[in-house]
Amino acid sequence: MNILILGSGGREHALAWATLQNPKCDKLIVAPGNAGIAMIADCAALDIMKSAAVIAFCEENSIDFIIIGPEAPLAVGVADDLRAAGFNVFGPSAAAAQLEASKAFTKDICDASNAPTAAYGHFTNHADARAYLTTHDAPIVIKADGLAAGKGVIIAMTNDEAAAAVDEMFDGAFGDAGAEVVIEEFMEGEEASFFVLCDGENVLPIGTAQDHKRVGDGDTGPNTGGMGAYSPAPVLTDAIAEKALNEIIRPTMAEMAKRGMPYQGVLYAGLMIKDGEPRLVEYNARFGDPECQVLMMRLGAQAFDLMHAAAEGRLSEMRVNWADDHAVTVVMAANGYPGAYEKGSVIKGLDALPEDSKNMTFHAGTASDKGAITATGGRVLNITARGETLAEAQKRAYAMVDQIDWPEGFCRRDIGWRALD
Numbered sequence: 001m002n003i004l005i006l007g008s009g010g011r012e013h014a015l016a017w018a019t020l021q022n023p024k025c026d027k028l029i030v031a032p033g034n035a036g037i038a039m040i041a042d043c044a045a046l047d048i049m050k051s052a053a054v055i056a057f058c059e060e061n062s063i064d065f066i067i068i069g070p071e072a073p074l075a076v077g078v079a080d081d082l083r084a085a086g087f088n089v090f091g092p093s094a095a096a097a098q099l100e101a102s103k104a105f106t107k108d109i110c111d112a113s114n115a116p117t118a119a120y121g122h123f124t125n126h127a128d129a130r131a132y133l134t135t136h137d138a139p140i141v142i143k144a145d146g147l148a149a150g151k152g153v154i155i156a157m158t159n160d161e162a163a164a165a166v167d168e169m170f171d172g173a174f175g176d177a178g179a180e181v182v183i184e185e186f187m188e189g190e191e192a193s194f195f196v197l198c199d200g201e202n203v204l205p206i207g208t209a210q211d212h213k214r215v216g217d218g219d220t221g222p223n224t225g226g227m228g229a230y231s232p233a234p235v236l237t238d239a240i241a242e243k244a245l246n247e248i249i250r251p252t253m254a255e256m257a258k259r260g261m262p263y264q265g266v267l268y269a270g271l272m273i274k275d276g277e278p279r280l281v282e283y284n285a286r287f288g289d290p291e292c293q294v295l296m297m298r299l300g301a302q303a304f305d306l307m308h309a310a311a312e313g314r315l316s317e318m319r320v321n322w323a324d325d326h327a328v329t330v331v332m333a334a335n336g337y338p339g340a341y342e343k344g345s346v347i348k349g350l351d352a353l354p355e356d357s358k359n360m361t362f363h364a365g366t367a368s369d370k371g372a373i374t375a376t377g378g379r380v381l382n383i384t385a386r387g388e389t390l391a392e393a394q395k396r397a398y399a400m401v402d403q404i405d406w407p408e409g410f411c412r413r414d415i416g417w418r419a420l421d
Contacts, residue, residue: 001024001025001026001027001064001065002026002027002029002061002062002063002064002065003019003025003027003028003029003063003064003065003066003067003304004028004029004030004031004057004058004061004063004065004066004067005019005028005029005030005031005041005066005067005069006030006031006046006048006054006066006067006068006069006070006073006078007030007031007048007068007069007070008030008032008033008034008037009034009069009070009289009364009365010289010290010292010293010331010362010363010364010379010381010382011069011070011286011287011288011289011290011292011293012030012033012034012037012069012070013034013036013037013293013362013363013364013382014292014293014295014296014297014360014362014382014384015067015069015287015292015296015303016028016030016037016040016041017040017296017360017362018296018299018300018301018303018304019067019303019304020040020041021300021301021304022301022302022303022304022305023301024304024305024308025304027042028040028041028042029041029042029043029044029061029063030042030043030044031043031044031045031046031048031054031057032044032045032046032048034363034364034365034366034367034376035363035366035367035368035373035374036361036362036363036366036373037363038368044057048068048070048073048078049072049073049076049078051076051077051078051081051082052081054066054073054078054081054082055081055082055085055087058082058085058087059085063087064088065087065088065089065090065308065311066082066087066088066089066090066091067090067091067307068089068090068091068265068286069286069287070286071097071100071101071147071284071285071286072147073091074091074092074094074097074100074101074265074285074286075094075097075098075100075101075147075285076094077093077094078091079091079092079093079094079097079265080093080094088308088311088312089311090265090266090307090308090310090311091264091265091285091286092263092264092265092285093261093264095260095261096256096261096262096263096264096265096285097285098261099252099256099263099267099283099284099285100147100282100283100284100285100286101146101147101285102145102146103122103143103144103145103146103182103282104122104145104180104182106280106282106283107120107122107182109252109255109256110252110280112255113251113252113254113255114247114251115247115248115251115252115280116247116248116277116278116279116280117279117280117281118141118184118185118186118187118272118279118281119184119185120182120183120184120185121136121182121183122145122180122181122182123180123181123182123183124179124180125170126166126167126170129166129170129181129183130163130166132183133159133162133163133166133183136183136185137159138156138157138158138159138161138162138186139155139156139157139186140156140162140183140184140185140186141153141154141155141156141183141184141185141186142154142156142162142165142166142169142181142182142183142184143181143182143183143184144169144174144177144178144180144181145177145178145179145180145181145182146174146176146177146178146179146180147177148174148175148177148178149225150225150226151174151223151225151338152169152174152177152178153223154168155186155223162183166181166183169181187272187274187279187281188272188274189272189273189274189275189279190235190272190273190274190418191210191270191271191272191273191281192208192209192210192233192235192236192270192271192273193208193209193210193211193229193233193268193269193270193271193288193291194208194236194241194244194249194268194269194271195207195208195209195266195267195268195269195287195288195291195295196245196249196266196267196269197265197266197267197306197307197309197310197315198253198263198264198265198266198267198310198315199264199309199310199311199312199313199314199315200257200262200263200264200313201257201262201313201315202313202315202316203245203249203250203253203267203315204306204310204315204318204320205241205245205320206266206295206299206306206320207231207232207295207298207299207320207322208231208232208233208236208241209229209230209231209232209233209288209291209294209295210229210230210231210233210235210418210419211226211227211228211229211288211290211291212226212227212228212229212412212414212415213225213226213227214227215227215333215337215338215412216412217412217413217414218414218417222338222339223338224333224337224338224378224379225289225338225378225379226288226289226290226291226331226379227330227331227333227379227411227412227415228290228328228329228330228331228411228412228415228416229288229290229291229293229294229328229329229415230294230326230327230328230329230390230393230394230415230416230419231291231294231295231298231326231327232326233419234419235273235418235419236271236273236278239276240273240276240277240278243276243277243278244269244271244278247278248269248271248278248279248280249267249269252267252283253267264310264311264313265285265286265310266285266286266287266307266310267283267284267285268283268284268285268286268287268288268291269283270282270283270284289364290329290331290379290382293327293329293360293362293382293384294327294328294329294384295327297327297329297357297360297384297385297386298322298323298325298327298386299320300357302320302321305318306318306320323386324388325386325387325388325393326386326387326388326389326390326392326393327384327385327386327387327393328384328385328387328390328393328394328396328397328415328416329362329382329383329384329385329397329415330382330383330384330397330398330401330411330412330415331364331379331380331381331382331383331411331412332379332380332381332382332383332401332404332406332409332410332411333378333379333380333409333410333411334365334375334377334378334380334408334409335408335409335410337378337379338378341378342408343374343375343376343377344369344374344375344376345374345375345406345407345408345409346369346372346373346374346406347366347372347373347374347375347380347381347404347405347406347409348404348405348406349403349404349405349406350373350404352403353383353400353403353404354400357386358385358386358387358396359384359385359386359396359400360384360385361381361382361383361384361400362381362382362384363380363381363382364377364379364380364381364382365377365378365379365380366380366381375406375408375409380409381404381409383397383398383400383401383404383411384397385397385400390416390419390420391416391420393416394415394416394420397415398413
């Protein structure tokens with residue numbers, strides 16, 4: 001099969017790596033890709049937000065299957081247009097992708113399906129949101145309703161912080177994403193990620209993970225897109241996962257089908273777990289980043305078969321064959337991230353790192369400049385390793401980190417600490 005993956009980050013590098021392990025893959029193209037992806041697959045300069053350009057590319061290159069990595073093209077309907085043009089696609093419709101693209105939509109779905117989640121208010125104007133805060137004390141969570149590249153959530157620990165967050169959103173800090181705002185109850189507990197595949201009717205769990213959002217060791221400092229992750233997540237026991245399936249995910253899928261927008265693709269449920277009870281924090285309509293990296297390392301070649309089955313409505317035939325192991329990914333970021341950071345610094349030492357079924361460096365924000373690998377983003381590399389235990393996987397990942405010569409970069413040194421403690 002000729003396969004196209006849309007995207008350019010660490011998630012897409014991991015998807016490409018796993019897809020290439022599968023014998024069904026004859027040719028792989030990633031658009032637009034990055035310097036690391038270019039080492040293992042063809043990359044194509046393509047505007048993945050423009051359906052017409054993607055369709056033309058697929059026709060010219062005889063593409064048999066398309067995997068859509070990021071959320072933005074899903075939200076604007078690229079998957080819909082590709083299907084309408086006769087292509088086989090992994091990724092939900094724009095209507096179904098509202099589960100990520102609109103916090104208010106997801107809350108409405110939860111209300112309709114009785115899925116446990118945080119109490120909330122949905123606001124389309126500044127005055128009503130501020131009035132709501134006068135009757136709800138901090139800590140409280142302020143969310144931009146739309147897509148904000150993982151940055152549209154503020155956990156306000158004081159009433160003043162909450163008011164400032166509402167002001168910031170309605171004043172345009174997050175663009176159109178903050179034109180509407182959801183204010184939520186602060187949920188206590190431990191957060192974990194549960195990933196399932198859906199084919200419009202069937203649901204198949206494919207793994208659990210936990211990521212580290214705070215920039216500093218010990219989960220301190222500002223939120224980021226994710227500074228590392230590990231899989232599986234011990235807090236998401238089999239019993240809790242089954243409860244989440246029966247009380248949250250399956251009711252959500254049934255409600256979506258009832259509304260004429262059946263969900264097909266990967267569904268990432270962020271869960272808050274306390275006293276054995278899961279509650280939904282949010283849904284994402286794509287693989288998490290960096291959670292995808294640890295999931296792909298553990299799934300390997302079967303990941304492609306599972307995605308293909310989801311796209312073709314064959315999930316009822318599929319089973320996940322898990323190795324009894326663990327994976328850790330450590331994000332190396334540019335100094336200053338998640339604030340201002342410089343681009344263009346040279347990263348050395350990557351050539352000496354092992355690359356096999358247990359050790360991989362996935363590129364997130366890199367380019368190649370006259371043979372040198374340079375940093376082009378905030379989160380730049382995902383150093384990923386497997387081991388029989390979490391401690392072994394962590395040790396391998398940091399051993400690779402320590403071989404990299406990049407003074408302009410940094411990482412957390414405690415990825416996996418919650419589970420190891």
